[in-house]
Amino acid sequence: MDKIEPFNLGRYKILEELGRGAMGVVYKGLDTGLDRVVAVKTINIHRGAVQLSEDEINKTFMREAQIAGKLSHPNIAAIYDIGVDQGIHFFVMEYVEGATLEDLILKGNKLSLIQKLRVIGSAARTLHYAHMRGVVHRDIKPANMLIIKNKEPKIMDFGVAKLASGNIMDRSDAENIFGTPSYMSPEQIKGEQIDHRTDIFSLGVSAYELLAGRKPFEGKSLQKLLQSIVFEEAEMLSYLDSSLPKDVDSIIMMALKKNQDERFGFASQMADAIDLMIDKLESPKGLPKVIAFEKQRVIQALKRNYLFFADFTDEEILEISKLSSRENFKEGHVIFEEGDRGDKIYVIIEGKVRITQRHGQPDEIELTVLKEGDCFGEMAVIDNSPRSATATVLEGPLTAMSINEIVMRITRPELCVKLYKNLASIISEKLRKTDNIMKELIDKLSKLVGS
Template sequence: MTEQILSGRYRIEEAIGGGGMAVVYRAVDELLGRTVAVKMLRPQFAGDEEFVSRFRQEAQAAAKLSHPNIVNLYDVGMSGNEYFIVMEYVDGPTLKDLIKSKGALPVEEVVDISAQICEALAHAHEHRIIHRDIKPHNILLTKSGIVKVTDFGIARAVTGTTITDRQATSVLGSVHYFSPEQARGGQTDVKSDIYSLGVVMYEMLTGELPFSGDSPVSVALKHLREEFVEPRQIDRSIPQSIENIVLRALAKSPSARYPDMESMLADLNDALKTPNVPKFILPKEATEETIAIPVVRDGALMSTDRNKGKQKGKKKQKKKRSWWQRLLMVILVLVVIVLGGLAALYILMRVLAVPNVALPSVVGETESQAVATLESAGFKASQIHEETGTSKQHKGIVFDQSPQGPTKVKQTRTITLYVSTGAPRLKMPDLTGVTEDEAKLTLMDAGFSDSHIVVKTESSSNTPSGEVISTEPTAGSEVQSDATVTLYVSSQPATTVVPNVVGMTYQDALKALQAANLQVGQVTPVASTQPNQTVVQTSPAVGTTVKPNTVVNLDIADNTGQTTSPTNSTGTGNSTSPSGSTPTSPSEPPAGSTAHEVKVTVPVNPGSPPVQVEIDVNDAEGNDQTVVQQTITKTTSWTETIYLMPGTTGQVDVYLNGQLAKQFTVQG
């Protein structure tokens, strides 16, 4: 078939799909230069004139449809004895492929796909076209998630009659999605498409079909007579609003289904907004058993006609029967009626004789305890069905039951227990540095319960008050959603007092201030009678009540003429030179010299890298002396004293990170 060209225009490339009635190829429209899909009927259908005629009519009708969720029909033609349809090419999987690969789909995805199918079918119904073969095989998905409904027209041509041997190959793939009226060969309308879409939704939600069997006939009979397992009995996480749409769409009586696709679409659009709604209950008149009327075939019709002929003969013979024969027949009929009534009464009494018993509530009990409780209440182990699921209850605990207890039920009623496999596991977020309220909101958004969040306070000089220091469990660990999470939150006093550090060395004063949640600011050497390199006074003063992290400036006694700042392990007064030596202290001022003060300030922006500072002085002695050599992390000031003879010139050089940054010239 490859490399074949149809109508001198469509070049066949490769087969991409097919079924019992047709094969689909990817082809190139050489006239327009676009990729298309070509569906070619199998040879056994080409000789059926009635089929070909209906095929053409339906294909022409489908070509009138133009909707973004319907595969466009481009052309219909015939090449030799082969009939074909040219359609839009969709480079994506079928919905059936998606269900096979993923199983049950997420509820949000089911609603989105179903809504797009609804819009496509609503457009078709407006044009008086019924699809009649809605199934996942006929739903294509583009790579961007757009739904494309295909096979309009052909479905009607093939399923115009009921299940027959002649069409067994085509029916086999569709019977699982038939409506009851299609299964018995009745009249089909828009509600048949609604039923089929309900089957598709059921399969997307559960990964299973509502009815299955060994043959197409057995499946069709189940559509007519049997009830399906409701979706929420398979997956309790399905919202009731979504299940209600499926239950209404799959009503056996067309009158109980949605009146049109627009009504079904409206419920789909609202389902996720209001998921918790009462369960849909079929109207009483729609719950009566459907009577399956078989389709009469030609042979059956002939035999029926012959039977009618025989019956006419029998009627003539009845006229010859004597009165006692007629009386005997009446008596026999009465006997049959009486016996039938007695049998029905006996069966009814047997049904009514089943006693009602009290069904207790076993929610919260362990699996074994719940079974024992139900058996004590009169239920057999064979009546107790167990299903598992995640919940906030601990593993092995019954978190739900059906029917709910306590209540009265028939002693033969099946009881379903839903046993917890434990709470779902969640990843612990990193909450370090966020406020307590933000941490709680983050945990609840992640799925943790507010009742399982514990807050403990710890004193911390590094973390601002009210922020999280650490958590237990630690960030990144996998924990159950019902696990207890402990937040360790920094707690600093609202105020603190400047401690008495007067008389302490700089290092001791620094430790005392840090212990009081205070920071050391500017350190200024001053002349004092106190011991050298001890604190003379503080600013703010000792005993002042201040806020935590307040900056405290220190005055340090300098009784040797040294003008450098004392050692500061934090980098704001470290006078140790790179070689390990200390800056040179000036000797006694020369006789007749005059003291001149020079104030040097080096600014450092918050968060900037540390700055290496070196200050050299050239005074009356004419020698360069290094008086400051330290690394600072904040803005720092020094006051240097230069002794100059009258008429002489002195100089102060400031080096930052080894580069000359500033010079001060002083005249004596």
């Protein structure tokens, strides 16, 4: 961060420079009205709009700001405000502590393979959220992804994204191409029609760089770099690093296909492929699966003791057990933390789990204690949201059956529907209990107020 002489943009006091790029400068600032730290990004809007009048520029800026404001996702930097002051257009965003993915790559990142894949998968799922709302980022790159404390990516600069159709700044000339050259898709370079699959290509380039420590396409000049992106194939990742599984090659290389139609159709498909890869890597060969137990005994025990399995047939429970892993945790072990990405549900076979929540406060609040037969972690799996609480082994060793969300979704349709129906029933029951607790609290408060 570079120290600067403080100045003001509207009600925002600019404190220091955080970074700069072709599209503008990002500053750390103070919202003097609400007394909170924010990030302020000035936009060099004239660089990409030299053929537009001042009025067109302002209208475009307002429209793009409105697009960004529609996106509300934990992995997207939130837009608080927009403004124009002293002829400077700027966005005001949430201030997030963390290093960019670019910083981590340049410093020889210490992330494990699993952590790297989680970052890529989470970024892909976040892009899918934006794409389903008609927003294409167009400039996905490591510098636009912050890695926050729980190793989750926070995608920035959706404020300069363009709607998937009908924008007046869509030019084919080189001067007005949007994007950073090394991460641009072939169709961006050629000035062709682009869609959400452009972001998939750019994410593929970013993922390749994260995994290999170098970019897939290089050139000694801008022209040679662009030719490489359009015409040359990237080297296989496993050729550069023999420790990388072959499956990683197939995922990243599919994202890097020159032809849009040959890439993943949706970013969620890329995320699913990565999640399956992670599930495979996280299942050590020595870890016994639930199916390793004597089949009939396990099936009857599950149906008898666990409400979740009560209405499944023996054949269905056997199939579920094949999709599941048996996991063992020591007493005091944190299974997942508040804010972590949720991709597994757990059914307790033996032991107890304490569920707590901070919700931004310094002290933890105990929400409940779960015992044998209880299910937890289902809410984050249902809506792909970050974990809303922390799960810690209270009495151990704990034995639990874990099922990965992506594995649930790719199983046969009839079983998939039944699994999600049962999860919905569990969530509904928990909500009813919460509602009853709230009613009791309201009654107590009413009596206190009335006395």
